[in-house]
Amino acid sequence: MDLSERKLKILQAIISDYVRTAEPVGSRTLSKHPELGFSPATIRNEMADLEEMGYLTHPHTSAGRVPSDKAYRLYVNAMMEKKELSREEKIVIAERLKGSATEFEKTIEHAASILSEITNLTSFALTPKKTEDVLKYINLLPVDEDTVVLMIVSESGKVSNKAIQMNVPYTDENLQLLSKTMTYNYKGKTISQALTNNIIANFETDIVAMSGLAEDVMPNFMRTLEDMLNVNLYMEGLTNIFDIPEYSDLEKAKNFIHMLSQKEELTKKLIERDDGIIVTIGEENADDVMQDCSLITASYHVDGRLVGKIGVIGPTRMKYGEVTSLMEFLTDNLNNTFKLESGGNEDDE
Amino acid sequence: MDLSERKLKILQAIISDYVRTAEPVGSRTLSKHPELGFSPATIRNEMADLEEMGYLTHPHTSAGRVPSDKAYRLYVNAMMEKKELSREEKIVIAERLKGSATEFEKTIEHAASILSEITNLTSFALTPKKTEDVLKYINLLPVDEDTVVLMIVSESGKVSNKAIQMNVPYTDENLQLLSKTMTYNYKGKTISQALTNNIIANFETDIVAMSGLAEDVMPNFMRTLEDMLNVNLYMEGLTNIFDIPEYSDLEKAKNFIHMLSQKEELTKKLIERDDGIIVTIGEENADDVMQDCSLITASYHVDGRLVGKIGVIGPTRMKYGEVTSLMEFLTDNLNNTFKLESGGNEDDE
DNA sequence: ATTAGCACTCCGATACATTGAGTGCTAACA
DNA sequence: TGTTAGCACTCAATGTATCGGAGTGCTAAT
Numbered sequence: 001m002d003l004s005e006r007k008l009k010i011l012q013a014i015i016s017d018y019v020r021t022a023e024p025v026g027s028r029t030l031s032k033h034p035e036l037g038f039s040p041a042t043i044r045n046e047m048a049d050l051e052e053m054g055y056l057t058h059p060h061t062s063a064g065r066v067p068s069d070k071a072y073r074l075y076v077n078a079m080m081e082k083k084e085l086s087r088e089e090k091i092v093i094a095e096r097l098k099g100s101a102t103e104f105e106k107t108i109e110h111a112a113s114i115l116s117e118i119t120n121l122t123s124f125a126l127t128p129k130k131t132e133d134v135l136k137y138i139n140l141l142p143v144d145e146d147t148v149v150l151m152i153v154s155e156s157g158k159v160s161n162k163a164i165q166m167n168v169p170y171t172d173e174n175l176q177l178l179s180k181t182m183t184y185n186y187k188g189k190t191i192s193q194a195l196t197n198n199i200i201a202n203f204e205t206d207i208v209a210m211s212g213l214a215e216d217v218m219p220n221f222m223r224t225l226e227d228m229l230n231v232n233l234y235m236e237g238l239t240n241i242f243d244i245p246e247y248s249d250l251e252k253a254k255n256f257i258h259m260l261s262q263k264e265e266l267t268k269k270l271i272e273r274d275d276g277i278i279v280t281i282g283e284e285n286a287d288d289v290m291q292d293c294s295l296i297t298a299s300y301h302v303d304g305r306l307v308g309k310i311g312v313i314g315p316t317r318m319k320y321g322e323v324t325s326l327m328e329f330l331t332d333n334l335n336n337t338f339k340l341e342s343g344g345n346e347d348d349e
Numbered sequence: 350m351d352l353s354e355r356k357l358k359i360l361q362a363i364i365s366d367y368v369r370t371a372e373p374v375g376s377r378t379l380s381k382h383p384e385l386g387f388s389p390a391t392i393r394n395e396m397a398d399l400e401e402m403g404y405l406t407h408p409h410t411s412a413g414r415v416p417s418d419k420a421y422r423l424y425v426n427a428m429m430e431k432k433e434l435s436r437e438e439k440i441v442i443a444e445r446l447k448g449s450a451t452e453f454e455k456t457i458e459h460a461a462s463i464l465s466e467i468t469n470l471t472s473f474a475l476t477p478k479k480t481e482d483v484l485k486y487i488n489l490l491p492v493d494e495d496t497v498v499l500m501i502v503s504e505s506g507k508v509s510n511k512a513i514q515m516n517v518p519y520t521d522e523n524l525q526l527l528s529k530t531m532t533y534n535y536k537g538k539t540i541s542q543a544l545t546n547n548i549i550a551n552f553e554t555d556i557v558a559m560s561g562l563a564e565d566v567m568p569n570f571m572r573t574l575e576d577m578l579n580v581n582l583y584m585e586g587l588t589n590i591f592d593i594p595e596y597s598d599l600e601k602a603k604n605f606i607h608m609l610s611q612k613e614e615l616t617k618k619l620i621e622r623d624d625g626i627i628v629t630i631g632e633e634n635a636d637d638v639m640q641d642c643s644l645i646t647a648s649y650h651v652d653g654r655l656v657g658k659i660g661v662i663g664p665t666r667m668k669y670g671e672v673t674s675l676m677e678f679l680t681d682n683l684n685n686t687f688k689l690e691s692g693g694n695e696d697d698e
Numbered sequence: 699a700t701t702a703g704c705a706c707t708c709c710g711a712t713a714c715a716t717t718g719a720g721t722g723c724t725a726a727c728a
Numbered sequence: 729t730g731t732t733a734g735c736a737c738t739c740a741a742t743g744t745a746t747c748g749g750a751g752t753g754c755t756a757a758t
Contacts, residue, residue, distance in 0.1 A: 391700060
């Protein structure tokens with residue numbers, strides 16, 4: 001089942017040629033490769049073998065060979081070499097990320113820009129899912145006779161709020177009491193814990209509940225917590241696919257763009273992916289509309305806990321080595337950036 | 350300079366045929382129109398005149414005629430008839446908008462969805478620019494030893510906030526004093542007024558300023574005000590253009606999508622447009638990349654003051670009558686929705 | 699003023715020949 | 729026995745020629 005040294009070399013050459021040119025590569029071209037000192041005929045034999053084994057395909061009889069998904073998988077697993085970025089590139093990238101360091105979301109957005117610019121693919125970035133963010137402080141503030149503002153502050157520095165229309169008259173004392181009770185009950189809990197353990201039951205016996213205040217406030221509190229879990233999806237380089245030969249077919253381009261326009265679904269797909277750098281190639285993607293794409297995602301961490309994602313999507317024919325190396329560098333950089341800031345002064349909204 | 354009755358009829362027929370079929374329309378076809386009982390030859394003469402006057406073009410010698418931008422302009426100004434929506438359509442649309450009435454932004458987003466679904470064009474919706482929103486209440490809340498939350502509430506119900514890292518130690522009294530001073534100074538002012546009249550000078554002599562507190566707070570206050578002016582752009586039906594013959598050319602489709610991906614620029618263009626229903630046709634658009642598109646925007650009002658926009662963009666060949674009627678209905682509906690709520694419980698973020 | 703008639707133009711579809719890159723196979727070779 | 733040269737074959741892509749049809753513009757008749 002193992003491939004001979006020579007077959008591997010040939011396969012690698014085919015992949016790298018094809019990735020570069022997008023044209024099926026033939027035996028003649030390959031025999032000119034410096035690493036492959038064999039005649040076209042020999043290479044043809046090997047290619048026939050490789051095709052039988054499922055690593056290559058044939059668009060039609062008189063065309064060269066094209067790597068299959070299986071070939072790319074082998075390449076990514078075993079043959080691909082990381083392409084370390086040059087010192088200059090690293091500096092430029094780091095600068096660009098740092099240039100917007102005060103604004104959390106901007107930094108993420110820039111990461112996506114960089115990714116699409118360098119790879120010439122479509123990239124995206126997902127802000128962290130705050131499931132594990134810890135509640136710190138809850139307050140209720142009087143505004144009007146019938147309006148109260150609920151404010152929630154979390155460890156990561158996120159501040160959320162909501163104006164609540166009160167059905168029941170309230171007093172400042174009651175508000176304060178409820179704020180304190182809520183803070184006492186929820187402080188130190190993660191958002192997901194707060195959402196699953198509805199502590200409203202505890203209030204039942206309390207004077208606050210008697211006043212009906214909690215009935216007005218708690219549903220809004222829960223909704224606001226849910227809102228806090230929302231993530232933002234940034235996308236860059238959408239039109240890059242028009243320059244990729246694979247998508248010179250209008251129908252294909254349409255499907256691609258249509259898929260990427262479904263932001264909610266896309267977000268869901270991305271969140272579900274495992275941590276670390278994950279490469280899924282062509283048919284490995286569960287999704288029908290992604291059967292001829294490769295998707296690469298990487299996760300970054302804020303404060304070592306909250307997990308966000310960046311990624312690229314493009315044709316299966318892509319420079320896996322370069323892309324993954326770049327993504328590795330980017331996530332490392334993001335991890336560091338968000339570690340130093342360490343829950344500092346982030347931006348709301 | 351005026352066009353004869355007959356010429357007008359012919360032009361109208363050409364436009365309506367061309368809008369429907371996207372094919373150049375010839376004299377034969379026209380002579381079969383029930384309204385036009387003339388022979389092809391007669392119609393040809395008239396068409397030649399219309400072409401000379403700039404209302405028609407000729408893709409090539411042996412092709413039918415195509416309306417020019419000038420023709421569309423005439424059509425929109427003088428010939429187009431509003432197409433009242435049916436009672437059922439109105440009900441369905443109103444229901445869809447109401448279904449999300451509690452969430453301001455969702456309502457806007459739905460308006461865009463409806464617009465693109467019915468017109469089969471690309472649509473967008475812009476949340477209102479809050480320049481004229483009036484400040485109501487400003488508060489500073491202690492969180493940490495070195496963290497304070499700034500909270501701003503406006504008449505429209507929008508609540509904004511920002512966590513501030515304090516460089517100077519503060520006391521609760523100082524915070525309260527500063528909150529009160531700020532509220533006193535800014536309450537009743539619009540956001541744009543607050544942004545232009547920097548009242549920080551007034552504080553100079555005040556004890557609060559002495560403590561250095563204001564220096565920490567004011568820049569953040571200003572930044573937050575600016576953030577409050579940010580608008581959101583929703584876009585729907587981006588891929589609809591792939592079904593439009595005009596964009597079966599890959600290059601054109603690319604340019605179109607690329608233009609719409611530049612969200613900031615697009616937002617700026619849209620905001621700048623006058624109120625009411627505005628139609629700009631082809632070359633009337635200042636922008637190079639929009640020379641063969643028509644853009645229709647309409648404004649809706651929240652509380653009669655804040656102005657948001659909805660719109661569609663597509664090929665100059667579009668059903669102006671139907672689209673503008675629909676947009677009129679939508680904006681009327683939005684105006685009412687946001688009037689009844691009257692600064693009620695809107696959503697932050 | 700309108701229209702029938704006709705020559706003319708030009709696009710688009712169809713058919714056909716040509717080219718060239720590449721294959722698979724066989725037989726010769728080291 | 730593995731490698732290679734040679735050769736017939738395949739097939740997409742390209743170019744060329746032809747033809748039909750839709751539509752025009754002009755002229756002459758009504």
